Amino acid sequence: MENPFKYGGVVRGPYFADRTSEIKELKREMLSLNRVFLVSPRRFGKTCLLLNLSEMLKREAMACVYIDLNAFPDLKSFATAVTGFTAGALETNKDRLLKMFAGFHMLRPKVSLDQAGNISAGLELAVAEKDALSALLEGLHHAENLAARKKKKLVIIIDEFSDLEKFNGHTIEKALRSEIQTQTHIGYIFSGSEQSVMLAMARDRARAFYKLGRIMELGPIPQKTYAAFIQRWLKKGGYIVNQSDLERIFKIGNDVPYNIQRLCNVMWDVAMETKIIEPALIEKLPLMVARQDSAHYEMLWRSASQPQKILMIALSRDQSAKPFSKEFQLTHGIGPSSSIKASLDSLLKKGILYKTLQGAYRFTDGFMPYWIGDILKTIR
Ligand SMILES: Nc1ncnc2c1ncn2[C@@H]1O[C@H](COP(=O)(O)OP(=O)(O)OP(=O)(O)O)[C@@H](O)[C@H]1O
């Protein structure tokens, strides 16, 4: 039997745990064509949730497109994708699609023949980057009209939405808001893990997206249902584990779905022979996961300066610490604050650390502290 605890990509079907209440809520919001900002720290499962939701909406005869903003280097390519995907979701007839594309002002159709001689219609921008915003608005305007004509509800999901800032975000936000506000056939989900950026976008009075929609903070998967999911798979595989021992996994993984999947994935592999999972084994799991990723950590480690390394060591021992406190600096023999600030900024920029909404600094990858602990043992 293959390992049922998947990670690193989109988890679907029987491998996708719970999220029933979130899906239900998002479905309700989208049926009413509302706008929702979906926010969580990294690796909580936004992308998995959205792609699973998208499949469900399509099964219920809604048109739905998923767009990862991160995949587009410039506004031009994003505008093309929005226009092409939304038109394709609402109109499946190729000829009608081509005819429609020919009527665009900012975009022109690109027709290609595949090996079987089938025509496929794509879109290519005929305008400069400076006109990309008009093209995006034209595409959205068109999607609204088409949805109205087809009497269909359209859902547009934009993932990694906090990346909008990279395309001169404020101007785009303003233009998007006025377009979106006139629409009556499209619901939106904007999703992102840069929590402070997302929250500022939706909560800051000075911003165009202020109160455009509700904020939905995606939390961890409730332990009870996640544990039942894990137990079900373990039982299927013939494994034996105590429910109370399993609870340790949630603690070690900090309730982050990605971490839980990684821990369960190695647990499945190492207990393959004996099928018995004991507390001592569970305690060893995070280091096993960390060792699987050692090449990656080594690269990050080598790219860090000496003060950054010292700070990472200190934080790996004490993640709830306040780096600017006297106590932290005395305990770990580091400082002054100005040098700690420079190191923190650099580690944040590299994505090794992230800052929580409460102002604490955490490792983006929860297994990295275990790897740091491991190399310190060999140095000593
Ligand atoms: N409901 C779930 N069931 C099982 N595994 C899940 C679930 N949600 C998330 N995961 C695990 O977490 C990993 C990361 O999920 P995903 O990429 O959806 O998170 P994300 O919030 O979009 O992260 P990022 O902010 O980095 O884009 C998945 O590859 C999967 O292993």
Ligand SMILES: [Mg+2]
């Ligand atoms: Mg994601």
